[in-house]
Structure formats: structure tokens, C-alpha cells
Amino acid sequence: MGLLNFAFDVKASDLLGRVGSLTVGRKQVETPCLFPVIHPVRQDISPGELKRMGFSGLMTNSLILYARRRDEAVRKGIHGLLDFEGVFMTDSGGYQVLEYGDVDVGYGEIARFQSEIGSELAVTLDRPTGFSTSRAYARETMRYSLKNALATIDEYGTSETVWLGPIQGGLFPDLLQGSAKGLLGAGFRFLALGSPTQVMENYRFADLVRMILASRRVVPYPVPLHLFGAGHPLTMAFSVALGCDTFDSASYVLFARSGRYMTERGIQRLDQMSYLPCSCPSCNSTGLRELREMESAERTRLLSLHNLYQLKTEVANCKQAIVEGRLWDLVEERAASHPRVMDAFRVMAENAELLEDGTPALKDRGLLLRGDLDELRPELRTSRARLYAAARRGKRKSLVLLGDEPLTLTYSGQKRPSAKFGGHDLYRVHPCLGAYPAELDFVYPFTQTITVSTTSAVSETRKNARKALKRLGYRSVSFSAAALHQPSEERRRGHRPPRRVMAYSATTPATRPPRSRPRQKVRGPSPPSSSARSR
């Protein structure tokens, strides 16, 4: 288990994504972190080059090493053998067992070997469920993997190695969750979600989201989660947003071998490209024609390097987005690149309640709202929930103000308008945020939010606002078109009494607001009858 060796500290967080520090013994890697997979015997890109590019951890396969260079590996240690001083993660070889049939190795043998060669992070011997399999098979692989994991931690839990517990179960949420719970119960503090590769190869990104969500629902927030074999440039952002902290992938070289070129917008086939939209050292060193015509090994090398730079950039994009609180935005931008990624984003958005935990209640920067799914953002959910929880349950009638420019609405003459005005409580209606007390005008995120100009949802929002306010106990709700609204230029000139006053529905009786002369037409529907229920 090596628990003394191991720590995971979250430094910044957004959605379920986090910038963290993974400490393994005296080494650290910053997460989210991609561990490029290298072949233990021959590499297209050397470990030294990967180090110089800024990769602080590598993934390699202990089974191949065990089969081919066992003694040498034990003698030199994996760091000496492969000449890399960073963190090594080693896979148990379960994938190879799956692919090449049973290899004559037991969980204990391969676990001891991983410890002996000094691997910092090691996966217990598992059997990947893969994709599109029967439930019975999925259950069998899950049980086999779990049994090995428990036995391994029992026998080798005290070694220096930190063991990753492999979550298997394929597309079956209950199996994934049973797997994760079993591993957590046995003391694993770093889990790894298995078998997404085929799911990703089939562009079933929405299924991948469901798999990660199912796992994250039972894996506590402080426990880091590894995602096996996830090196597709379009999946990085949403995987990070759903709480995957580390990744390994050989995609950079596998794609390179088949002439595939990664961009932040997807995978391109080199033979369908006319331009290289990249300025990485690899792309700067060559032209497209040159690249196509060069000898295959050299092309694979240059494409591998390009793909690695691309993945590295995407990891940096994710980190930057987390730090500035714009990870949702990054995911949404990637979603625009392919309908299947949009599907994945939709599944994520529909489960956004799970993302609230990691999302700061206050952010430095405003929200950018450009699509329907943005209304499901955790910041908005949280704000609305806080708002209604804290709202006074008024006895007064409320007057809801709907300005023509809801974002620049201010009550001139007073910095924070009183919520009571002529016997009414004042609310504003934001096209996305819904109704909020006017005195929150300067509170995040009510004025810091930028939305698209076409707020086709306004009438819907108005209906919802009415409903929500009814629930707060207001008996009557009226709407005003542009009340108390002063253009910002005028506001800057100093305190002046409001020139425009709100209009109010004819059915709102008594207590006229001071200085009132209805100048604006009442645009909203007339207040509903008193039969409206209050909760």
C-alpha cells in the first residue's frame, strides 16, 4: 500500500476537476497528469526526450518486462533500466493477458516484480472488461480483478509501491460501483477506471462519461482517479471535469503509426490534410509535403512528438481552466467539435449536481453563458439554491423587475437598492439565473454573467420565476419592463434620483411606490389568481 509514501493534495478545483499534487515517496507529479506509455523494450521517443518535454511520469507494462528483461530489470531497477528519474506507473499486463491469451503469471508474481523493480505506482493484475460484452462476462472480469487486488494488497500492501486498484465492469454502473467500493474497503487510496479504450475508439464518449460518473459517485472526492488508456484529445477536458486526475496512453505513437495527427479539435489523417495548424517544434521543423514523403519511421517519430505536444497543451488547457474557474467552458468548447462529444457534454450537464462539490461558490471571473446546457451549470444551481434557501418568506406582494438589459440594471441613487420599495419586494429576473432580490445586484454571479444576446428563454424564465416566487410565499407577482433602470453612463455621473420608475400591474392594488408614474408598458402577463398554491 505504501500509504506513508502517498499523498494527494488538491490545490485548485473546478467542477470535479482539480489541480493537485500527487506525492509518491520523495517524488511529486502535478495533476491532471498524462503518463505517456512507453514500450519497455524499444521506444519511438526516448524517456529522456519525454522528460525534456516536461512529462514527469511514464507508464510501462510490467508483464512484457517480466517476460523479456526480468533479471536486468530487477538488477538495475526500472529507473536505471529505462533511464528516467521521474515517477513510473506500471500496468500489470492484464490487457496483454486479454489480448494474447493467458500468460503464465499470477497476481503475486507480477506484484512482487513491480515492487522489486521500484515502480512507484503499480496496478494489480486485472482483466479489463472491454466494450460491448455481456453482463455475465463483465461481472466475471470485475470479480477476478477485485479478487486479485484484495489478495495483492493483503500480501504486498506494506511494500514501497503504491497500488492502484483497477475498477472494472465495463458499461455496467452497478458493477463499476461494486468494484470501486470493494477496492476502497480494502484500503486502496488510488483507483483506476478500466477499459475505456474501446469505448473511445468507437466514439461512444457519452458512455465514457457514464462510466466515470458511476465511479465518481462512490469514490470520495479526496481519492485520486486514474483513467486507463485515455489519450484522445477530445476526451481529456471532460474526463478531467468529471474527476479523473491521471491518464496513461500510447495514443500518441499508435495514432502516429497510422498517419494520424492530433489537434485540439480532433484527430486528422495526414493524407487528408493540406496545412499543419501547429507551431510545435516538430511541425516547425518540417513541411506537410516533406512529412508525407519522408521515411516512415521518421514520420512516425515526428508525428508522435507533435501528438505529445498536443496532449501536453491540452493538459495545460485543463489546468489553466481549473485555476481560473472556466473548466465548464473548456468542456463546452471541445463539445462543439463533434456531435459525440456534445453527447458526452450533455450527459455531464444532466448530472451537474455531482459537480457542485468541487466548484467554488465564488469565482474571480464572471460566467459566460452561450448555450442551453449552460443553464445546468453548478454555479447557477448553487446560486439559485442558496438564494431560495436564504430568501425571506415575505408577506408583501413582490414586484419583479425585468429590465431590457438585465445585466446592467442598477438602482441609481443608492448603491444597493433596498429590497422593499413601496411595500413591494423587488426582484430582478436574469435570463439564466432566474429571479433574485434586487439587493444582490452586486453579488456574484448576478452581474458578472455574460449571456448571448438572444435570450429566447426569457419567457420560460419568467414563468419559472413566477413559480419560484410563489413558492417563497408571495401572493402576487407583477412584471415591469425596464423599471429603475439607468444607463450606466448616467450612473457614473453621480447620485441622482431614478428618472424612470417601475410600472406595475393594474391588478396590484394600494401602496403605490413613491414618485410613481407608469411610463413603461407592463409587458408581463397579468398576475395569476389567488388560487396559486404556496408551499
Added chain:
Amino acid sequence: MGLLNFAFDVKASDLLGRVGSLTVGRKQVETPCLFPVIHPVRQDISPGELKRMGFSGLMTNSLILYARRRDEAVRKGIHGLLDFEGVFMTDSGGYQVLEYGDVDVGYGEIARFQSEIGSELAVTLDRPTGFSTSRAYARETMRYSLKNALATIDEYGTSETVWLGPIQGGLFPDLLQGSAKGLLGAGFRFLALGSPTQVMENYRFADLVRMILASRRVVPYPVPLHLFGAGHPLTMAFSVALGCDTFDSASYVLFARSGRYMTERGIQRLDQMSYLPCSCPSCNSTGLRELREMESAERTRLLSLHNLYQLKTEVANCKQAIVEGRLWDLVEERAASHPRVMDAFRVMAENAELLEDGTPALKDRGLLLRGDLDELRPELRTSRARLYAAARRGKRKSLVLLGDEPLTLTYSGQKRPSAKFGGHDLYRVHPCLGAYPAELDFVYPFTQTITVSTTSAVSETRKNARKALKRLGYRSVSFSAAALHQPSEERRRGHRPPRRVMAYSATTPATRPPRSRPRQKVRGPSPPSSSARSR
């Protein structure tokens, strides 16, 4: 005019964007092309460096040169003076006149000077309208600019220089169009749309789209269009899509001076960044902290270089997108990065009829549909129009098939299903493409299109399909849930008779299809009464 010197050949086209070749004398530049602006006296990045980075044209200000290095410039020529053998575009200095007050120079003086120094592409002396000005002022600037342009071409039209005619008029479409028409009438064959800089600085991208659209409506397709001062990374894709071919901008260095870092997702402030998500030579040569702490001139230099690499990459993205027919997709991806760009995309989509001219009727690659605005794509408009124009006006009842997986629907047993089946014409309903005769299953874009899984629009589409089919003369339309649908695995095994047959509405009488046993529930609405009109 230098018309003998000048040609513009379109090599590939998508939307109104084109990859073209601009020939000026013996020099060529490939468009879309960005001309970085350099100061004629002192440069942060030297012309030689810009050449090595791959920029084939530069923009500089002839008025400053005229004021400060007149004799030297005439003696050495601009290429000798600035040591750059590519194409020079020179601005007349109108912007400076605006900014620093009237400079004592007439249209003729500055035109002659531009010719004398050997500028290949030169702008006639204009007065930029700018932003947020009165109509009267906009009209005045437009008229002044047009008058100078006509006088210049009259006197200097036979010089070696190719004259760009500046379109002014700000946000007023009729003024822009009057301006463009006047220039075209006078013989200008390269126009330049003025004053977007302030519009862009205020993130009023939708207004920029309206300005370009207004211009493109009167500027014929073969005439290239320059967009002044447009170096914002978020505006490049839609500007290209709307038919802007060349750009000039000093944004790379202006942003750099204020510590701003371009990404394909927008502008970042360096002091708000924690990571550098880029692998360009500039970013590879330094770390973020180092960059922040270095001396200001050196930081400006490195940031300028980074910004230039970023812009160059975006130009390559545009070109690649045009060649592969995915320019719409690129614009949509950029739209996801900011609500104001989404606004711009919406205005573009709502005017998509203008984009049909440049969009190929057949594309190599399928359409990716991920958002509501995608339904306005010119490819879909064109397909629908062709379809309904060519459709037989049947006397039969039609049977519309709505499969659960509309994209993989095939009629097994026959490669191309007959459109007649049991006396009905068969149609499929695609969630975005609408109703189409089933025999078009293998015709672009009906099966090559990938949509998001959540086709919330299906019921709407069904309603529209019914309406469209009525218009074709069908008296009755029925719907089937998954008729004639065979999973693709089964299909591959060979010719077998369809196992599932369509269901049809109870109100559809007579001519039962062969082998029919209604197994699927009829999901659609019952056919409307015979009162439905046909056109």
C-alpha cells in the same frame, strides 16, 4: 489600377471562405492571409523574422514613412528600406489623420508616394468611420473616402500599384453598400472594409458580422475583400467564412505590450495565467514565471512572437477547414468560446442563404450536426431545396418511415430500396434533414451526416416533414417507428428479407404492403383530415 498586375484565383471554397491565390506582379500570396503590421521606423519583430515564420506579406503605414523617411524610402524602395522581399500592403494613413488630427497631405501626394516606394498593394486616403458615431458623420467619412478613392484611381490607376478601395460607413449597411458600389463602379478590384477595430475591441462581433455581410452582399464573389485591423483570434474564422480574404493587424504586438496572450479560445492576461498552453518556439523557450519576471521589452518580444504563431495557426486552421469543407464547424467551435462570438455565429447562421454560393454541393466528408444553428447550414438548405424541387409529385399515399436510428437505416435485401412499396412512396425522416425519398439513402448528405443523440427536434421535424410532403401533393402521410430497419450486422451477412415491416396508420386504407404485420406501434400523430391544402 495595375489590373494587368493583379489576379485572384480561388482554389478551394467553403461558405464564403476561400483558399485563393492573390497575384500581384510576379509575387503571390495564398489567402486567407494575414499581413502583420510593422512600424515603418522601428520594429519589435523584424521583417526578416516575420518572413522566416512564414508570413508572405506585411502591412505598413505610408504616412509615417512619408513624414519621417521620405527621401530614403523613395531612393531605396520600401522592400530595400525594410529588407523584406514579400508583398507590401501600405495604408494611406487615414487612421493617423483621424487620431492625430489632420496631417498636411493630400490623396494625390500620398498615392504618388506609395507608388514611388513600390508598394504592391496600397490603400487610397480614407477617413475611418470608427464606431458608435452618428449617421451624418458616418456618411461624411464614407463620402470623403470614396471621393479620394475615385480621384486616386483617376490619376494613378495606371501605376504598377494595385489600389485597395476602402469601404467606410461604420455600422450603417446602406452606407457600406453605397461605398462598395461606388468603388466597384470606378473599377476597384480589391476592396477593404474599414473600421472594425473598435467594434472588435468592444466585443461587438455580431455587428462586425453585419458589416461584412452588408459588404459581401454587393461585392461580387470573385472580388477579394480585405478586413482592416482584424487580428483578434476569435474573429478570424467567421470573418473568413463571410468572405474576407486578407487581414492586417498590429494586435500581436499591441496585446503583447499590455501582457496579453492569445489562444485559440481568446485573449488571456499573462498575470492571470498559471500555465502556458502552447508549444510554439517562444513558449518552449521560457517558463511562465520567467516570462513574467523578465525585462519588459524582452517579454513583449516573446509574447509578440507567440501571438504571431497563434494567428498563423488560426489562419492554417481556416485554410484546412475550407479545403475539407468544415469551415462552418470551425466557426461553431470558436463560437463556443464566448457569448459574443456565439452572437456573431447566430447572425451568420441566420444569413446562411448568402453562404450557399461558395459551399460545394457535394463534400467528401459527412456533416457533423451538434447544435440548433446547424439546421441552418447551407448544405442542408441546398439539399432540401434540391430534394423538393426534384421530387415527384406523387398521386400515391406516402409512407414516411421514422427509424429509431435514422442514420443507419437501410432496406435490407436490396441495395437501393424502391421508393414504391405496397402502393406507398417511402420516405425517411432525418432529424435534421427532414423527409427524403428512401432511395436517396446513399446520396450525400443523407447518410454521411452525424447528429447528436438527443434529437429533441424530432417531433418538430416530423411536423415539418408532414407539411413538406403535403406540399408535394401527398394526401395522407403516416409514420412508422422502425420500419424496414435492419441492424447493420445482419445486413452484412447477405440478402435477407426484411424481418420488421412497417406499421401504418389505421386511417391509411387499401393496398397493404406485402408481408405486412404491424409489429411496431404507430408513434406518429394520426394523419390530418383531407382538408390539408396542397400547393
